[in-house]
Amino acid sequence: MAGPVDLKAASNRVFKTRAGRIFYLAAAIFVASLVGYGSCTTYVRPNEFGIKQVIWGTGKGIKPDVYPTGLHWVTPGAERMHRFPTDIQTLNLTNDSSERERAKEDDARASAALNIQTSEGYKVSVDISVLYRIADPYKVITQVGPGRLYEDSLVLPRSEQTLRKTLGELDAEEFYDVKKRLSRLEQATKDLQAQLEPAGLTVVNIFVRRYVYDDRYEHAIEARKVQDQSVFKNIAEADMAAANAEKDRIVAVGAAAVKVELARGDAEKKKLGAEADLYERKQRAAGNLQVKLAEAEGTRLENAALQGQGSEYLVGLKMAEVLKNTKVIILPTDGPNGTNPLDLKRALERFDVRQ
Numbered sequence: 001m002a003g004p005v006d007l008k009a010a011s012n013r014v015f016k017t018r019a020g021r022i023f024y025l026a027a028a029i030f031v032a033s034l035v036g037y038g039s040c041t042t043y044v045r046p047n048e049f050g051i052k053q054v055i056w057g058t059g060k061g062i063k064p065d066v067y068p069t070g071l072h073w074v075t076p077g078a079e080r081m082h083r084f085p086t087d088i089q090t091l092n093l094t095n096d097s098s099e100r101e102r103a104k105e106d107d108a109r110a111s112a113a114l115n116i117q118t119s120e121g122y123k124v125s126v127d128i129s130v131l132y133r134i135a136d137p138y139k140v141i142t143q144v145g146p147g148r149l150y151e152d153s154l155v156l157p158r159s160e161q162t163l164r165k166t167l168g169e170l171d172a173e174e175f176y177d178v179k180k181r182l183s184r185l186e187q188a189t190k191d192l193q194a195q196l197e198p199a200g201l202t203v204v205n206i207f208v209r210r211y212v213y214d215d216r217y218e219h220a221i222e223a224r225k226v227q228d229q230s231v232f233k234n235i236a237e238a239d240m241a242a243a244n245a246e247k248d249r250i251v252a253v254g255a256a257a258v259k260v261e262l263a264r265g266d267a268e269k270k271k272l273g274a275e276a277d278l279y280e281r282k283q284r285a286a287g288n289l290q291v292k293l294a295e296a297e298g299t300r301l302e303n304a305a306l307q308g309q310g311s312e313y314l315v316g317l318k319m320a321e322v323l324k325n326t327k328v329i330i331l332p333t334d335g336p337n338g339t340n341p342l343d344l345k346r347a348l349e350r351f352d353v354r355q
Contacts, residue, residue, distance in 0.1 A: 042081035139200030
């Protein structure tokens, strides 16, 4: 015979069972909601554009709206979100395997180096980087296609074609000329921009990073350099000879100038000596003249004094000075024995002086 039933315990068991079912049901609904929400939304990352495509239903096709960074609703099975990068993209044309590996790590496109035939027929292998960005993702997806089709069908072939044409206008030696090479790159940038712009792409810049000539041109360059060095050597020797001749001319001109200056100095010295001698003579003559004039003036004054009052006494004194220590002979001047001092002949006979 069965015992009595514990209604309270049975009630608790029933409650716990229902609560567990409700919890599991809520959890299932929550998980289903998360899964459904995840399948109905798409996250556009910070460095991306979003372009929505309606696959089924009304309004089928690519929508022109550009979706920014964030979480956006996408109807499962009816809509699809295409994402494109907003940052600068790089196309590396190089044969360096390490650079290609780095390009893969940076999610950049790499291809073989560009082989360019120069205007005179030589080949140059050029490593080039093309920098570009997506300006209008709607144009890219409508005119080129989704994903990275723009790289294979537009950027890579157009870049190679444009660069081969533009850089091929240079000859091999002009690759060394930075100005000419940059001028061609600027023209290539303009031409490539004109081709990519209608598809929503913008060219930022083009860089030539390295160029290698083929062996034929390397040998030709080496031979030309040797020839140029010989020409430069001859020119340098001619310049040196001309410089030596110019030096000799300058030395000769300098020596002649020294001689001329020395002769001019001697002439100037003689001139100054003659002028000094003339000046001395003039001064001496002027001094003598002044002395003579003074002496004449003194004589004149003396004569004037002799002619004035008391002059006879002065004359007498002068005569006394003259006759000092002179023997005086007194001779008669009249009578038969008189002597005329003016009759010199008679005076000589008188003193027995024979002629």
